[in-house]
Amino acid sequence: MHKRGGEQGDSMEAFLSVKGVTKTYEGGHQALKGVDLEIDEGEILALLGPNGAGKTTLISIICGIATASSGTITVGGFDHARDYRAARNLIGLVPQEINLEPFETVMNSVRFSRGLFGKPRDDARIEEILKLLSLHDKKDNRIMTLSGGMKRRVLIAKALCHDPQILFLDEPTAGVDVELRKDMWEIVGQLKETGVTVILTTHYIEEAEAMADRIGVISNGEILLVEEKDALIKRLGQKELLIELDTPIDAVPEQLASYPLTVSDEGGLIYSYDAQAGSTGITGLLADLRETGLHLADLSTRQSSLEDIFVDLVKEDAA
């Protein structure tokens, strides 16, 4: 294990702490507008946002590839600019683009990465990582001969070979097939078991839902919210009550006009309500429904997906 840096008081700090980070490019474009983010050891955080939201810029700044215009970042208690060696030792980065030396073998490429992070050569450890990523049988292959999915695994092996405590995955499944995407989720799950903190960016809601403990939503250079995944869905999740009727209808009966109702494709009714509100209004609705003479065939409820929440948030932000 790496020693945590700083004074003892730092031990209460989050493992990764980003405070007031802004980034304005030379052309004047403000990519980040004062980002604050705290991540605890061992958790998986998904940073969700549309293209151009600032996800990659934020990761690049934390990892040292780009410089922030202002703000501070600490990793494991180490200031990422002042104690850059100690901070970067804790970080592994899997970039979005497949950036690899085509003529090198997998083994040499991973050895190079391990060396760059100051670790002595240890082929046994590298082979362990290659096995974890189902890459071991390709270790002597030149990278140019590998498939796109295998190349992405090489990038992960390169990021893991110095045993980082925090791993950044920048859109790990962008442009990969469904099977590899599932594999990637499994790999992240395995990493979590070994205690590695993972931060991944994605614009696939499904991915955030499948992997993350917490979800941060970033749009237009600002973090809109960071919450526990389940709590987020629960807190912001609108529920819908689907009412199936014996006899399908075309329009909402006049007696029920005061309720937020719509007619479903099947001729039933859809009632939207807030599950967290003190009164859902369902009892009253069902009583009034009986008054209209309509007969219930079935009742079911549906919780809105993370995607609905995300779309709402980004829409609000743009408004």
Added chain:
Amino acid sequence: MNWNAIAAIYRFEMARTFRTLVQSVISPVLSTSLYFIVFGAAIGSRIDQVEGVSYGAFIVPGLIMLTVLTQSTSNASFGIYFPKFIGTVYELLSAPISFFEIVIGYVGAAATKAFMIGMIIFVTAHFFVDLTIAHPVWMVLFLLLTCISFALLGFIIGIWAGNFEQLQLVPMLVITPLVFLGGSFYSISMLPPVWQTITLFNPVVYLISGFRWAFFGQADVALGWSIAAIILFMTACLLTIGWIFRTGYKLRS
């Protein structure tokens, strides 16, 4: 110091050299042999001696310098440009290494390759002319310092270059003419007085002159000037590289 990182970069770059070993070795041997045939045998037979040395032997230091300067510059420029081009430079920027360590790795490997080629040409020259070296230690030292200085220049070019054309531009348009006009194939004293003065503004003159002094014990300019020139050049390159890493010029957005 992150020695493992320096070693990793050095080994990675040297592996590239050894992957293309045949072309790395055969090409300089062939071109040097052609120079000896054309300049040494064909033209040299009409020129008896230059400053008491046979013409064939006289051009050896210049020929070595010609190849070493272009090789060290292009090796180092390609070494750092390639990761930028294919995107693997992210690893260098996110690793716990200082700019000094990155430079030692890349420049060290480029200089090693250029030095090896310089020695190969030196050995090849023995097949064509008789050579006795007046100051062997100085010869090696001069060769080494030249390899390092021009590898530093190459590193700067590699960071500056935005495409492969720019990468070739400086070695082709600046270094080769300076070496040819720097007394590779003639003694400066053979030039008209005006050109002798103009030539003194060419930094390569000091390198070739010093190198030739190590071979034959005689030089166009005083040895002290040659040493001062090479140290000045190296310092200028180091300061420029220091500035590049401080500002992140063309590396960090």
